[in-house]
Amino acid sequence: MSVQTAARPGSAGAGTSAPLKLRTPRLRTPRAAGSRRSRRSLALTLLMGLVLLYSLAPLFWLLVNATKTQDGLLNSFGLWFAGDFALWDNIARTATYDGGIFLRWFANTVLYVVLGAGGATFLAVLGGYALAKFDFPGRKAVFAVVIGAVAIPGTALAVPTFLMFSQMGLTNTPWAVIIPSLISPFGLYLMWTFAAEAIPTEIMESARIDGASEARTFFQVCLPLLTPGIVTVLLFTMVATWNNYFLPLIMLKNPDWYPLTLGLNAWNAQAGTAGGEAIFNLVITGSLLTILPLIAAFLLLQRYWQSGLSAGSVKE
Template sequence: MGATAPTTVAPPADRRPRPAARLRAPRGRHSVDRPRRSALLTVLTGLVLVYALVPLIWLAMGATKSQEGLLDSFGLWFDGDFALWSNIADTLTYDDGVFVRWLLNTLLYVAAGAGGATFLAVLGGYALAKFDFPGKRGVFAVVIGAVAVPTTALAVPTFLMFSEMGLTNTPWAVIIPSLISPFGLYLMWVFASEAIPVELLEAARIDGAGEMRTFFTVSLPLLAPGIVTVLLFTMVATWNNYFLPLIMLKDPDWYPLTLGLDAWNDQAATNGGEAIFNLVITGSLLTIVPLIAAFLLLQRYWQSGLAAGSVKE
């Protein structure tokens, strides 16, 4: 009796293997390297760019004009008489070169105030990030509260306190308040928490390094981006400081550039005063040049400092 061929039973219709679903093709070829373009975002970015550049263009154009050319020409274009170099020379020599004096005062306030504020912020932020001590949460609450308080609200109490100590109308009245930077302290606190591994500090201590040596040789190089970031913020705040010197200083010889240029601008409103708006504009242009140079030179450190600690590994 011959063998019968095996019969195959077809599976039910609902159990038959279905063809693999085809992946839906992406609608666009957008990726991280080639992000999607937004017309609205482009327009908004262009408006912000125009808003930021138009005052700078007006300032640069105005510095090339004479006193008469400022009043007789379009603000965003050159005048027939290119007077930039003569304006710079007149600005530096007007009133026995008082502009140079104001520039040196500003450099003093920035070097002592902003430099000292950065140094104290680095020490305080490192200590708060890497050491445990009683009252640490209270210090955190005080720092956050100090960041929220506007500096103008503290100007009058600061003036009364310095007046009692006899420090008004002196450079100390501008330098000492500038040494306190709650935002810089908080920024260094957050940055040091992520930038310095605890294992690295423990390895240095096991090798016999003291706390001071560990800080200066191990921790300080890792804090460089954060230090530059805090330095830029404090430097800009001190360089553009106007209200504090206004209430603290009476002697024009101790004025910073902000007060000095304001005094030149108000000179035209006084009886018998000389209008020197071309020198005010030229001096304003010379005032922002150091800030622009500092941002361009320290930009890569500043960007890395802002991004550090934003991603947790």
Template sequence: MGSPTTVTSEAAPVPPRRRAPAAPRLRADPRARRRHSVARPRRSVLLTALTGLVVVYSLLPLVWLVIGATKTQKGLATSFGLWFGGDFALWDNIAETFTYDDGVFTRWLLNTLLYVVLGAGGATVLAVLGGYALAKFAFPGKRAVFAVVIGAVAVPGTALAIPTFLMFSEMGLTNTPWAVIIPSLISPFGLYLMWVFATEAIPTELMEAARMDGAGELRIFFQVCLPLLAPGTVTVLLFTMVHTWNNYFLPLIMIKDPDWYPLPLGLNSWNAQAATSGGQPVFHLVITGSLITILPLIAAFLLLQRYWQSGLAAGSVKE
């Protein structure tokens, strides 16, 4: 037998792989760097200018008020309004404001606090209770209540001033603090705001879970729902407090006794002294009193803004 023939086969050479042609490099678009985001917002010169005008328009009266409170009665007439006079009389003006006319300014300040605590505080409580009930409970006539609330928001308060005066006059409540406190308890806008806020801020499932655990409706409201309504409650409180603190027209038609005047009405009576026969002008006290009047409102906004801002975006993101 012959030796086996060994067949050797050489592998065919593998052709080299061709590299894909390199993609042409694109030039960086200079506009790509101009893409804006939340962290890098777009700058607008026009918007900045308009915002600056609004800031100046808002702060200019406050600056004038602060500068005017440092001047005497004579200094107000002999100096430029937006700059300080030759004498700095701020502390003397503050002391004279609280002692002028037997310290009636202190009485007006206490009256205003009374109207705010009972009127604005009561309006906030009623708005929270009513808004929660309208948002989370179904009952006959709910649509009619909604229509009444919207209609009340659309009606200006001055249109109801004369009917309110006639009604309180028949009840014998004019020239008393109740003539200011009772109308202040009604805040249609606050009720509508709490209605909308409670609808989004309180999950219905959370209330159902509390009911399954045996909690009653009062416990659910105070322990579960009320903490969730804190931002909306603070917002309504701020709105009603500012409205009651600056309320001028309602006390003007309801109250004739100066001892029950609020601050706006009392300062207006001081301002009108210059137009009366033999009256002494006290414009420096009017300006100083106006500055003192706005300080509690500024303090309230600064103290409550963290509760207010925490609820501005509530309900904006659905999980």
């Protein structure tokens, strides 16, 4: 910056030009700002790489060890393949071991997910839509109950649920797993907040003016707008039901009604019983087959649930 001259009024040198040096402000150059951003992005990239490695390491271990025989599993390094590749043989043995009980457990899990998680999603959609778009007495009390139910862990309700179902004679039946799975307080709260932002009130009023009933307004006008939220709640309830272990553990005694989580644990525990056969390779292979449907569901539905998670985060 060039040196400027100015006369200070009232001074002895008034009328003459006395040079005044002005300090130039130090500006941050684009190169310095870019280097700082690059260092920050490099640190974040390294951190995300560590998180990704931590997340994928168990899956890699599961995939690697599912290719080993029982002897290879015990006599090789856990994070690399053994000399023999027995993945297809392990899958065949898993499907046929003990009379094909694994396939029965898989069918049971699908049944619990379709009826339990599907029913929970449907009820959450209906309840969330009603709470978001209709005003009725006790609405605030319902909100408090839902928030309180979200804060209560499921394990705290397992024993009272077992006692209640025991009095009703429903223990050791599929209904003992399906009926408790129909209640999803978090899913209800998520649909409540999503419906409040995703459905404009003007669209509902226009449909009513055109003569549409409340049921038609919901199913034909509002339901398509709720698709991202529905898929998000469905995935959450599906994962919770698919991985449910404690509730079937206390409700079921008949192995024919076990889900995959309980059945694989029984296979894993039989090595510690008198005369039990160690089949850790089948347990690992069964665990790999168990997570494949969840991975496929997330990959196929990711474009819906990602938009559903971000809904309501920005207000106009």
